[in-house]
Amino acid sequence: MTEEKKINNERIEQMFAVGAHFGYSKTRRHPSVSPYIFGVKNKVEIVDLEKTDELLAKALEFIASLAKDGKQVLFVGGKNEARGALKIAAEAAGMPFVDGRWIGGTLTNFPEIKKRLMKLEDLTKQKEKGELSKYTKKERLMIDREIANLERFFSGISSMKDLPKALVVVDSKKEIIAVSEAKKMNIPVVALCGTDCDVTGLNYPIVANDASVSSITFFVNELSRSYQKAKVLKA
Numbered sequence: 001m002t003e004e005k006k007i008n009n010e011r012i013e014q015m016f017a018v019g020a021h022f023g024y025s026k027t028r029r030h031p032s033v034s035p036y037i038f039g040v041k042n043k044v045e046i047v048d049l050e051k052t053d054e055l056l057a058k059a060l061e062f063i064a065s066l067a068k069d070g071k072q073v074l075f076v077g078g079k080n081e082a083r084g085a086l087k088i089a090a091e092a093a094g095m096p097f098v099d100g101r102w103i104g105g106t107l108t109n110f111p112e113i114k115k116r117l118m119k120l121e122d123l124t125k126q127k128e129k130g131e132l133s134k135y136t137k138k139e140r141l142m143i144d145r146e147i148a149n150l151e152r153f154f155s156g157i158s159s160m161k162d163l164p165k166a167l168v169v170v171d172s173k174k175e176i177i178a179v180s181e182a183k184k185m186n187i188p189v190v191a192l193c194g195t196d197c198d199v200t201g202l203n204y205p206i207v208a209n210d211a212s213v214s215s216i217t218f219f220v221n222e223l224s225r226s227y228q229k230a231k232v233l234k235a
Contacts, residue, residue, distance in 0.1 A: 011056070011222075012049050018214040021047045023195030032199045036207040045195050052208045056219070059190045059204040060226040066165055067093075067230035074160065075220065076178045077170030078102060085217040086170060087156070089224035093231075096164065097156040098178070107181035110163055117158055120150040166190060168223050171210045173197045192219050 015021065023029070023037065023045035036055075038048035066073055075090035075097040077083065083099040090097035098106070106113050123143060126132055132140050167182045169175045172191040179202070182189050188203040192210045199205035209215035 008053055008057070012053050014218065015049050015052060015208065015215075018209075018218045019212055020052065020208040020215045020218065021049050022209045022212070022215075023047050024211075028196040030196055030198050033193065033195050033197065033207050037195065047195065047208055049208075052206060055204070055206045056222065059206055060222060062166070062188070062204055063168070063190065063223050063226045064230035067227040068233070070231075071165035072096065072160065072162070073166045073168055073227065074098070074157070074164035075168045076102065076175050077216070077220070079171055079174055081211060081213050082170040082216050082220075085213065085220050089217075089220035090156070093224040093227040095224075095227065096158075096160040099156055100153070102175060102178045103153055104177060105181075106157070106178070107163060107185050107187065113154070113157075114161075116150060117154055117160070120147065120154055120158060123147050123150070163187065168220070170216055170220065171197070172199070172202060172205070190223065192216065 021038070025043055026040060026045055029037070029045060036048055036051050038046045040046065063073065073093070073095050075086050075095055077086040078098065078100050087097055087099045103113070124147060127143075127147065132143060135143065163185060164187060166188045167178060167190065169179060169189055169191040172179050172189070172193050173196055179189055179191065183201065190204040191197070191202050191206065193199050193202070193205050193207050194210040195207070197210070199207065206219060208219065
């Protein structure tokens, strides 16, 4: 057995262990994922993990190529099951992330978003330096509220000075606005897709369980590690 084959077999075993093979019911299946379905068990569709592994390998290779060139990747996943793992994976790779509601125009109207990021940075610096003391108590309270509001929506992407070179998305169906914006801006998308997702037009779809914390954690960690390893090799 070759080393590559051994790694692939181990990865498939890991995917099986985290329940990556579980899809949704057949009635929810999107026709575009049909080639990746292995069968049905207890009315739940089972994903062919060998095919998932092939998709994952392509995605990992792409992410590594971006890291070698020092390019930024934006991690996106606002559903409850994804938030915690996505944030940890993105931060480990030193990448920006959106772990809440996607703000329309984040990509397609980035100049406007950039203004808000700059405002957040400016107000935060003023607060840290104690420069807000010149304002009245009421004014300081209003500024604190503005900082909190900006942080709530933009803290994860505060390091994003330019448009990202790719998106890593958990559940392309739920994050359809982010995916649509990426397509309009010609930004490649790597997406973890459940069996109810439309994988047509996605650059690097990964068909697997996108509904459980364990499965999502596995995939975002794999992508994050691929970025980190390639970045270290570059250095």
